[in-house]
Amino acid sequence: MRSSGCFFPEVWNIVAEIPRGRVTTYGLIARVLGSPGAARTVGWAMRAAPDGLDLPCHRVVNRRGELAPASAFGGPGVQRALLESEGVLFDDEGRIDMKQYLWVPFR
DNA sequence: GCCGTGACGATTC
DNA sequence: CGAATCGCCACGG
DSSP: OOOOSSHHHHHHHHHHTOOTTOBEEHHHHHHHTTOTTOHHHHHHHHHTOOGGGOOOGGGEEOTTSOOOOHHHHTSTTHHHHHHHHTTOOBOTTSOBOHHHHBOOOOO
């Protein structure tokens, strides 16, 4: 299971495996897929992800532990609410403690 | 087969 | 220390 086919489907596959209450980063996913510089492409894959896949895209954050633009989730606080609902706590800066919640996908 | 795009990352000023 | 810029890679037209 290394390459199921294209890049996007693999991204969705990994995101779908993110455990509840954990988060991962775009760059990390890209790295696991073999393209450390394709972090942007991963984000693009999220945007192009069909709703039928039931992807927990709210569990994917950037390297700093910040959430994606509110526009991406249809409104401000949506992604944060979903994560808090899973037990993820935010600091005063609205960021996640990566040391605690960062989940590393399998290679 | 080239250009533009994009929910990032790291570096530089 | 904060903000801005460049670079990266994959996909659609």
